[in-house]
Amino acid sequence: MHELSIALGIVKIAEDEAAKAKAERVTKIELEIGVLSGIELDSLNFIWESAIKDTVLEFAEKEIVIIKGKGKCIDCDTEFEIEKLFDPCPYCNSYFKGILQGKELRVKALEVI
Amino acid sequence: MCGTCGCGTENNGPIISKPGEKNHSHGDQHHGEHSHDEHHHHNGHSHSHEEHHNHSHTHEHDHNHKVLEIEQDILQNNQLLAARNRGYFEAKNIFALNLVSSPGSGKTTLLERTLADLKAEIPFYVIEGDQQTLNDANRIAALDIPVIQINTGKGCHLESDMVYDAVKKLNVKDNSVLMIENVGNLVCPSMFDLGENKRIVIISTTEGEDKPIKYPDMFYTSDICIINKIDLLPYVNINVENIKKYALQVNPKLVFFEVSATTGEGMDGWYQWLKKLKLEYKN
Ligand SMILES: Nc1nc2c(ncn2[C@@H]2O[C@H](COP(=O)(O)OP(=O)(O)OP(=O)(O)O)[C@@H](O)[C@H]2O)c(=O)[nH]1
Ligand SMILES: [Mg+2]
Ligand SMILES: [Zn+2]
Numbered sequence: 334m335h336e337l338s339i340a341l342g343i344v345k346i347a348e349d350e351a352a353k354a355k356a357e358r359v360t361k362i363e364l365e366i367g368v369l370s371g372i373e374l375d376s377l378n379f380i381w382e383s384a385i386k387d388t389v390l391e392f393a394e395k396e397i398v399i400i401k402g403k404g405k406c407i408d409c410d411t412e413f414e415i416e417k418l419f420d421p422c423p424y425c426n427s428y429f430k431g432i433l434q435g436k437e438l439r440v441k442a443l444e445v446i
Numbered sequence: 447m448c449g450t451c452g453c454g455t456e457n458n459g460p461i462i463s464k465p466g467e468k469n470h471s472h473g474d475q476h477h478g479e480h481s482h483d484e485h486h487h488h489n490g491h492s493h494s495h496e497e498h499h500n501h502s503h504t505h506e507h508d509h510n511h512k513v514l515e516i517e518q519d520i521l522q523n524n525q526l527l528a529a530r531n532r533g534y535f536e537a538k539n540i541f542a543l544n545l546v547s548s549p550g551s552g553k554t555t556l557l558e559r560t561l562a563d564l565k566a567e568i569p570f571y572v573i574e575g576d577q578q579t580l581n582d583a584n585r586i587a588a589l590d591i592p593v594i595q596i597n598t599g600k601g602c603h604l605e606s607d608m609v610y611d612a613v614k615k616l617n618v619k620d621n622s623v624l625m626i627e628n629v630g631n632l633v634c635p636s637m638f639d640l641g642e643n644k645r646i647v648i649i650s651t652t653e654g655e656d657k658p659i660k661y662p663d664m665f666y667t668s669d670i671c672i673i674n675k676i677d678l679l680p681y682v683n684i685n686v687e688n689i690k691k692y693a694l695q696v697n698p699k700l701v702f703f704e705v706s707a708t709t710g711e712g713m714d715g716w717y718q719w720l721k722k723l724k725l726e727y728k729n
Pocket of ligand 2: 553555582627
């Protein structure tokens, strides 16, 4: 389950940034996760408690902003919402598309004291 | 704690070993090799600032509260280290392939056959990723090919820093082909770039036609799809054209090879591709 690696990556970012800001702990963390990022939110939430235990994030509120998938058809230029990587263009049915958004996996902000 | 490999304590991090070598302590693996500081080069974009008093506050908080708007990519660390691998491969003219599949699709068998058939023409090096055992590395070592085993323990995929350490330890020569067999897992390895030139997903004929849309990320991020175990087609209720149809829905650019790693059927097409690409990447 790679969500554990991801959670530990988040913890590391938070620890480093908190140390840089000479903060004691993080009160809130804002994450941006795209629906095409490859992360299962249920799995991330499931391992979250164990990943943040004894870290600066232990008492932080977690806010996840989910970013919708958006693509552009390479054949006809139509922009459309993508829920799954294999969604075809709704206009011409082509599977050739560029992904415009939905792959995000970011720590957007930390609130620290 | 290392956020890169996901190991929380001293003894469940990755272990890198050569067949025939004695045990290792955790100390000489990747943790000793890099300082965690080097992971944090931002691209000039990332900044931490205090909220200034002229900002319009939408929420109340006490005076020593600060908001750090860091906008940091969670995979950035692995991506930076993948870029370092890519630079290393380029400088030494190493053609690197990342082989991914579910457990048991035939990655090691495919490698064994390929190495045996081409080792006279191409210098090969192999990195084997498994959670446990040196079994796969021993199978490769039996062919007299230099190989390193990475045991990821609880980790379900390889990451760039493990590959970097393994490559150093392998002492890969210039102008060679590096085969990296990832941990058998059709989900997790897809998110972790290792700095490879091409990613190859292997699916066997016993896995069901709709695998590509059940696990789309792996097919989306791969360049080549090898359909293995075609010798079993008479016994399984599966249509190879349907596997391809589903895979192309996820990734219309995929190139296919249909092979049997045990009988050798179809291997020539894959060998031609490998030799051609190796030449194309030569600088
Ligand atoms: N019939 C048939 N069996 C195959 C073929 N390729 C591999 N196998 C068998 O499939 C089983 C698994 O093969 P491996 O090469 O170990 O698979 P792997 O992908 O390396 O497995 P992990 O490293 O555990 O993920 C072995 O019993 C192989 O003999 C093939 O082309 N045809
Ligand atoms: Mg194997
Ligand atoms: Zn279209």
